[in-house]
Amino acid sequence: MSARQLAITVGVAVLMGVLGLALGRYAAYLVNAVAIAALGALSLNLIIGYCGQISFAQGALLGVGAYTAGNLSNAGLDGAVAILGGGLLGAAVSALVGLPAMRLRGLYFAIATLAAQAILEYLFKILDPLTNGVSGLVITPPTILGFPMNSDQSLVVPSLVILVLAWLAVSRLMRTDLGRAFLVVRESEIVAKGMGIDVSHAKMQAFLIGGFIAGVAGALAGYANRLASPEAFTLDLSADYIAMIIIGGLGTWPGPLIGAAFVVLLPEAIQRVGEAAGISDILSALRELAFGLLIILFLIFEPRGLTALLSRLRPRGIGAAPHGSVGAPGESGQPQEGGSR
Amino acid sequence: MALTASDVTIRFGGVVAVNRMALDVLPGEIVGLIGPNGAGKTTFINCLSGTYRPNAGSALWGGDELIGLSPSALLRKGVARTFQNVASLHDLTVLDIAKLGASVRRDRRFGxxxxxxxxxxxxLEAALTESILAPLELTDVAHKPIQTLSYGRRKAVDLARALAGDPQLLLLDEPVAGLTSHEGMAMAKAVRDVRDRLGCAVIMVEHKMDVVMSTCDRIAVMAAGSKIFEGLPAAVQADAEVRRVYLGEP
Incomplete structure (x- = not known):
């Protein structure tokens, strides 16, 4: 990561922290929601945006983290340990979700992740002793490193600290050989193989790291909601995360946070406007429609998402967004092998 | 180390693309591989670089069998190749590609x-810039994304990637095809310089005869999957069969 990325990351987190702690409970709730969504989007951006493996199972991976951390802290462990546990199990399950990617590519793999999402949702419902079935696991507010997490405000600092650490870790990762290998795998597996990159190994690392971050995000989501239930981690959530990274900008540095803020705050704004105008029923029904439309519009006109729009408004603004345009991650670069001659 | 390839044969369905091809390359030697389109030159390179697995044959490299190894295992043994067409890899800079090239000789599992x-x-950046990018005149674009570069420079980047892995056997697939004559001459000079500096063995598939004649120490001619002639550049030009099959009558 560059010094500027470090400064921006810490600066944004401090700003979010001040807003969340100064403006009362509702602001703290929103900051937590954005931070958790940004973590989830960060993990999916790693898998889809950087490594090019389209996955619809990220919502369920957050669920794995929420149930794991919930059970661990309900059993008396410190929240920090429980969150770590959620991340580790998230990574393990993510590796299983990613296994088909060793053989399948593009849409075929995406379908396999749909199946993984469905299986995990089913497991959340039937593994009664661990998940408490359809009614959901009630999570007692834990203490994190001794601090009790008994309000929205108290969770602001841990979630922002974790967000910053994860953000910096991923930024750093993308400047190592492994991160560069992800980008080549995204463009073309044939090219990557020819360059001597172990494609399966690179993909598995992306799933492990992405799964860990998703598990941590899920653990925080469980603590924020004090509940882990099957309805919270459905395919809808996976779709929301895909919306976030597309709207924010696939494979861009600030994209996951911008997309997460947009997707979390827009419905809240619609809700407030609706309540003020007395038409909240109609407007909340429009939410899904609005997101669907936005995703299509972004895919057609600006695959690099809001990040690219912002950097176009200010040419030297959020310069971390790489220049040039990229299509959907499945779209491969020109294959290098010159056929059989 | 020397390369001794013998009896390399690969079939695609009923087509025998490479038929009992044999080629020896000594360290420090540049061997040109020429022949008409469809002769099996690139396919032969693909067999040596692990892209294809030939049906039969062997390629001994200092006593080790290369056939059957994956591209990444070959790169760790010092066998690197360049490609005919260069992929545009979004977001990756010239230096990134060089780093990727340098990374492949290290096995990086287990933490x-x-x-x-x-x-x-x-x-690493300083070393790559000085020893790899500077000789290929890529220093000024080191931090540019490669899709912003001209085709000729992208081919130089591909060569830089192969060189960053510190190769002992370099397989070049049409390194100057599509380049301007100035770029082509610079590329040919870069290949000779690399050979002089690293003392590596080089196989170069190429159609541009002036480059082949001025660069290669020895030339092998392929047609219809087999080697039909091998000798010094002057002998190749004089050979009646090569003229008939490939070079054309004067």
Whole structure:
């Protein structure tokens, strides 16, 4: 990561922290929601945006983290340990979700992740002793490193600290050989193989790291909601995360946070406007429609998402967004092998 | 180390693309591989670089069998190749590609990636810039994304990637095809310089005869999957069969 990325990351987190702690409970709730969504989007951006493996199972991976951390802290462990546990199990399950990617590519793999999402949702419902079935696991507010997490405000600092650490870790990762290998795998597996990159190994690392971050995000989501239930981690959530990274900008540095803020705050704004105008029923029904439309519009006109729009408004603004345009991650670069001659 | 390839044969369905091809290359030698389109030159290179697995044959490299190894295993043994067409890899800079090339000789499982995480790349960047990018005149674009470069420069980047892995056997697939004559001459000079500096064995598939004649120490001619002639550049030009099959009558 560059010094500027470090400064921006810490600066944004401090700003979010001040807003969340100064403006009362509702602001703290929103900051937590954005931070958790940004973590989830960060993990999916790693898998889809950087490594090019389209996955619809990220919502369920957050669920794995929420149930794991919930059970661990309900059993008396410190929240920090429980969150770590959620991340580790998230990574393990993510590796299983990613296994088909060793053989399948593009849409075929995406379908396999749909199946993984469905299986995990089913497991959340039937593994009664661990998940408490359809009614959901009630999570007692834990203490994190001794601090009790008994309000929205108290969770602001841990979630922002974790967000910053994860953000910096991923930024750093993308400047190592492994991160560069992800980008080549995204463009073309044939090219990557020819360059001597172990494609399966690179993909598995992306799933492990992405799964860990998703598990941590899920653990925080469980603590924020004090509940882990099957309805919270459905395919809808996976779709929301895909919306976030597309709207924010696939494979861009600030994209996951911008997309997460947009997707979390827009419905809240619609809700407030609706309540003020007395038409909240109609407007909340429009939410899904609005997101669907936005995703299509972004895919057609600006695959690099809001990040690219912002950097176009200010040419030297959020310069971390790489220049040039990229299509959907499945779209491969020109294959290098010159056929059989 | 010397390369001794013998009896390399690969079939695609009923087509025998490479038929009992044999080729020896000594260290420090540049061997040109020429022949008409469809002769099996690139396919032969693909067999040596692990892209294809031939049906039969062997390629001994200092006593080790290369046939059957994956591209990444071959790169660790010092066998690197360049490609005919260069992919445009979004977001990756010239220096990134060189780093990727340098990374392949290290086996990085078992926590190696974790060490990368905490290691500064400054020294590596400086070394790559000086020893790899500078001779290929890529220093000024080191931090540019490669899709912003001209085709000729992208081919130089591909060569830089192969060289960053410190190869002992370099397989070049049409390194000057599509380049302007100035770029082509610079590329040919770069290949000779690399050979002089690293003392590596080079196989070069190429159609541009002036480059082949001025660069290669020895030339092998392929037609219809087999080697039909091998000898010094002057002898190749004089050979009646090569003229008939490939070069054309004067």
């Amino acid at each position: 190696g990636h974790l060490l990368d995480f905490f290691r500064s790349e400054r020294a």
